[in-house]
Amino acid sequence: MGIAIKMPALSPTMEEGTLAKWLVKEGDEVKSGDILAEIETDKATMEFEAVDEGKIGKIMVAEGTEGVKVGTVIAEMAGEGGEAAAPKAEESAPPAAPQAAPDAPRKAESGTAKLAAEVKATVQDPAIPEGTEFVKTTVREALRDAMAEEMRKDERVFVMGEEVAEYQGAYKVTQGLLDEFGPRRVIDTPITEYGFAGVGTGAAMGGLRPVIEFMTFNFAMQAIDHIINSAAKTNYMSGGQMRCPIVFRGPNGAASRVGAQHSQNYGPWYASVPGLIVIAPYDAADAKGLMKAAIRSEDPVVFLENELVYGRSFDVPKLDDYVLPIGKARIMKLGKDVTLVSYSIGVGVALEAAETLAGEGIDAEVIDLRTLRPLDTDTVLESLKKTNRIVVVEEGWPTCSIASEIAAVVMEKGFDDLDAPVLRVTNEDVPLPYAANLEKAALIDAARVVEAAKKVCYK
Amino acid sequence: MAKPTTPRASSAKAQAAAPAAGADHNRPRPETPTDYEASKEELLEFYRQMVLIRRFEEKAGQLYGLGLIGGFCHLYIGQEAVAVGIQSALKPGKDSVITGYRDHGHMLAYGIDPKVIMAELTGREAGISRGKGGSMHMFSVEHKFYGGHGIVGAQVSLGAGLGFAHKYNDDGGVCVAYFGDGAANQGQVYEAFNMAELWKLPIIFVIENNQYAMGTSVNRASSEDQLYRRGESFRIPGLQVNGMDVLAVRGATEEALKWVQGGNGPILLEMKTYRYRGHSMSDPAKYRSREEVQSMRDNSDPIEGVKKYLIEAGVSEDEIKVIDQDIRKTVSEAADFAETSPEPDMAELYTDVLVEQY
Numbered sequence: 090m091g092i093a094i095k096m097p098a099l100s101p102t103m104e105e106g107t108l109a110k111w112l113v114k115e116g117d118e119v120k121s122g123d124i125l126a127e128i129e130t131d132k133a134t135m136e137f138e139a140v141d142e143g144k145i146g147k148i149m150v151a152e153g154t155e156g157v158k159v160g161t162v163i164a165e166m167a168g169e170g171g172e173a174a175a176p177k178a179e180e181s182a183p184p185a186a187p188q189a190a191p192d193a194p195r196k197a198e199s200g201t202a203k204l205a206a207e208v209k210a211t212v213q214d215p216a217i218p219e220g221t222e223f224v225k226t227t228v229r230e231a232l233r234d235a236m237a238e239e240m241r242k243d244e245r246v247f248v249m250g251e252e253v254a255e256y257q258g259a260y261k262v263t264q265g266l267l268d269e270f271g272p273r274r275v276i277d278t279p280i281t282e283y284g285f286a287g288v289g290t291g292a293a294m295g296g297l298r299p300v301i302e303f304m305t306f307n308f309a310m311q312a313i314d315h316i317i318n319s320a321a322k323t324n325y326m327s328g329g330q331m332r333c334p335i336v337f338r339g340p341n342g343a344a345s346r347v348g349a350q351h352s353q354n355y356g357p358w359y360a361s362v363p364g365l366i367v368i369a370p371y372d373a374a375d376a377k378g379l380m381k382a383a384i385r386s387e388d389p390v391v392f393l394e395n396e397l398v399y400g401r402s403f404d405v406p407k408l409d410d411y412v413l414p415i416g417k418a419r420i421m422k423l424g425k426d427v428t429l430v431s432y433s434i435g436v437g438v439a440l441e442a443a444e445t446l447a448g449e450g451i452d453a454e455v456i457d458l459r460t461l462r463p464l465d466t467d468t469v470l471e472s473l474k475k476t477n478r479i480v481v482v483e484e485g486w487p488t489c490s491i492a493s494e495i496a497a498v499v500m501e502k503g504f505d506d507l508d509a510p511v512l513r514v515t516n517e518d519v520p521l522p523y524a525a526n527l528e529k530a531a532l533i534d535a536a537r538v539v540e541a542a543k544k545v546c547y548k
Numbered sequence: 549m550a551k552p553t554t555p556r557a558s559s560a561k562a563q564a565a566a567p568a569a570g571a572d573h574n575r576p577r578p579e580t581p582t583d584y585e586a587s588k589e590e591l592l593e594f595y596r597q598m599v600l601i602r603r604f605e606e607k608a609g610q611l612y613g614l615g616l617i618g619g620f621c622h623l624y625i626g627q628e629a630v631a632v633g634i635q636s637a638l639k640p641g642k643d644s645v646i647t648g649y650r651d652h653g654h655m656l657a658y659g660i661d662p663k664v665i666m667a668e669l670t671g672r673e674a675g676i677s678r679g680k681g682g683s684m685h686m687f688s689v690e691h692k693f694y695g696g697h698g699i700v701g702a703q704v705s706l707g708a709g710l711g712f713a714h715k716y717n718d719d720g721g722v723c724v725a726y727f728g729d730g731a732a733n734q735g736q737v738y739e740a741f742n743m744a745e746l747w748k749l750p751i752i753f754v755i756e757n758n759q760y761a762m763g764t765s766v767n768r769a770s771s772e773d774q775l776y777r778r779g780e781s782f783r784i785p786g787l788q789v790n791g792m793d794v795l796a797v798r799g800a801t802e803e804a805l806k807w808v809q810g811g812n813g814p815i816l817l818e819m820k821t822y823r824y825r826g827h828s829m830s831d832p833a834k835y836r837s838r839e840e841v842q843s844m845r846d847n848s849d850p851i852e853g854v855k856k857y858l859i860e861a862g863v864s865e866d867e868i869k870v871i872d873q874d875i876r877k878t879v880s881e882a883a884d885f886a887e888t889s890p891e892p893d894m895a896e897l898y899t900d901v902l903v904e905q906y
Contacts, residue, residue, distance in 0.1 A: 097613030100830035101620065121606060124838075133832040138825075140610045159615055247716065273716070279746070284705050284739025291709020294694050295644065297716060318699050319706060326685040328678030329900035331694065363901050387903035416906030463906050 235380035250302030286312030303339035321364030341393035349520035354485030371436035378413030424454035442538035584798035624653030629850035633797025649684035666886035701734030711751035730761025748813035776818035791819030
């Protein structure tokens with residue numbers, strides 16, 4: 090009996106090739122690793138090595154033959170003295186019988202299946218009991234409180250980043266954490282974004298719950314490989330076996346007069362990546378409730394804060410454990426004439442615009458998306474049914490933006506509810522300039538939102 | 549131009565990095581390792597594992613040729629002594645391991661079932677990643693094998709993170725992060741070195757120097773081509789080891805473990821090794837001569853090396869043949885399993901993107 094030597098596939102795309110040259114002849118003894126032939130693929134000339142030991146029997150395809158299909162038998166080889174059955178691929182080619190029971194492919198248990206509960210329909214913000222005290226809290230403090238509460242609850246949670254410990258945070262978001270939790274759990278890193286994003290991701294794979302602070306998300310571009318390739322794709326690539334529960338957080342978007350390299354909204358970038366959760370809250374209560382949810386999530390989370398709102402104060406319910414659902418938008422203001430959809434700092438702009446519009450007889454509904462991935466399109470579409478008009482307000486570039494995404498979703502799923510085209514109010518399509526007047530001109534403001542809202546209301 | 553590709557064949561199989569002039573000479577250093585003194589049973593096990601890797605990889609190459617394995621497929625043939633020597637010194641379930649895309653050998657050496665590895669290569673439901681990872685993306689959390697990473701160098705920072713977790717949990721485990729001579733030029737490797745030493749993380753960095761980063765030889769890509777010195781400016785000591793000799797590898801690993809477990813922080817092992825096959829299956833390997841490869845096969849083959857030790861230890865050719873046949877059977881069964889297992893169910897397309905539902 091002989092072993093069939095078949096035309097090999099020698100590149101991911103090869104379907105056929107030229108058998109350029111035989112380097113053995115009939116009757117030659119070959120051993121594993123010997124070159125049998127040279128084969129021209131679609132990319133290069135490759136040497137084709139013997140896998141098994143034996144004697145070359147008949148050569149079936151002559152050298153110089155073009156267009157030899159992958160899998161064609163090109164020669165036959167006599168096996169190794171016929172003793173130990175050398176593995177022969179073709180022996181198993183026609184699967185004679187279904188696999189015997191012990192060999193049956195194991196039905197791996199999906200990691201997702203274990204945790205997945207049918208919760209989507211019931212996800213709502215937790216009810217706040219009547220009589221709950223509300224405390225004026227800055228977004229900065231709310232984020233810190235969320236981290237501290239989760240660190241008290243779960244020993245696996247730690248905070249790592251540049252200046253998070255002794256300096257108390259470049260933007261003071263981690264203030265006091267070192268004092269309470271010590272240097273084991275609040276860790277200053279060198280300036281080494283790619284490295285510490287990788288360390289955090291590896292620690293998450295190893296079972297910890299890292300909260301990785303980027304001083305700003307502009308610097309996370311040096312680390313985006315780990316966020317996307319290492320963190321976001323792991324659960325899928327491992328068939329649900331290896332999780333990566335990590336939070337990457339820090340300020341995102343334009344700050345004030347810091348120029349183009351320090352002023353960019355990465356919401357749309359991360360929101361385009363399957364495997365990531367992307368959260369971008371506006372007020373302090375949402376910042377707290379969603380940060381707690383992010384830390385508890387089994388999935389990697391990109392948590393986009395905004396430097397300009399860190400210092401703003403909002404009412405936060407005084408509850409022991411205020412956790413909000415990820416992936417659920419919030420209606421900030423009810424209205425019936427036009428829907429203003431926004432997130433992060435844009436929500437403040439939209440609310441300001443809504444106030445102006447109210448004075449002009451237009452009742453705007455304001456939606457804070459809060460989570461950018463997964464996007465709560467249901468809430469947007471429900472609102473559209475009522476108002477029939479949508480303006481998306483986004484502090485970020487217009488091209489391939491969250492606004493573009495909302496416009497696409499609304500067209501696909503809410504076309505019949507539209508009485509006007511969806512309009513996008515976004516930053517200008519330029520790198521952010523430094524000069525005060527130019528910077529102002531490049532960024533969204535309430536006046537532009539008012540103008541767009543009037544336009545879709547045909548007023 | 550050409551550096552000697554043959555590992556130093558002196559009796560001292562490992563070389564410790566000498567402290568650079570002006571460096572702190574009083575700094576403690578690991579001892580120069582000696583070859584591991586393996587029992588006959590251990591030698592037999594080394595042999596068995598190395599032959600398993602070789603035959604498995606040959607089979608994978610064959611299945612690739614038949615179109616049953618797609619995409620990229622990087623074979624470990626020639627480097628077997630590295631994974632087998634190191635893995636044999638680790639405690640499964642306690643120590644963690646991470647590597648790059650040339651990962652089949654490490655998994656086999658860590659005792660992961662060849663069937664589920666091969667089935668992953670053929671993209672089947674029974675594959676270790678349910679067919680969704682492929683050759684470069686395989687993991688076994690159960691074995692503390694953390695991949696299988698396709699981005700060159702990423703595993704080094706991730707490995708530092710695994711080391712961080714060992715230290716954070718104070719579980720006594722050590723991480724071994726393997727990477728190649730090519731990855732040794734990635735910036736993040738040095739970011740990881742810096743933090744690992746700064747925080748005294750329990751991690752062994754292993755450079756598998758197989759002499760070629762794809763088609764670029766070490767001395768065409770590395771200003772310091774003695775890669776065991778690459779940790780020096782971070783105060784990470786380095787040892788250069790004959791990666792073609794499983795006993796030298798194991799001996800150096802023992803020394804490295806002693807160093808790391810002694811709370812001294814990381815250590816760097818440069819394993820001088822060689823891959824016989826192309827970088828991936830689609831590599832025509834025109835950057836080196838046939839003679840160079842043949843000379844390594846003839847003079848430094850790690851499996852032939854162990855075979856010699858076995859015969860010296862009184863193991864008969866017949867006993868060895870029985871192992872060979874047994875391995876061929878195992879690999880053949882793995883291939884059959886991988887070929888006949890069904891592809892993933894279409895519903896699998898949408899599973900495991902996220903763990904939770906939102």
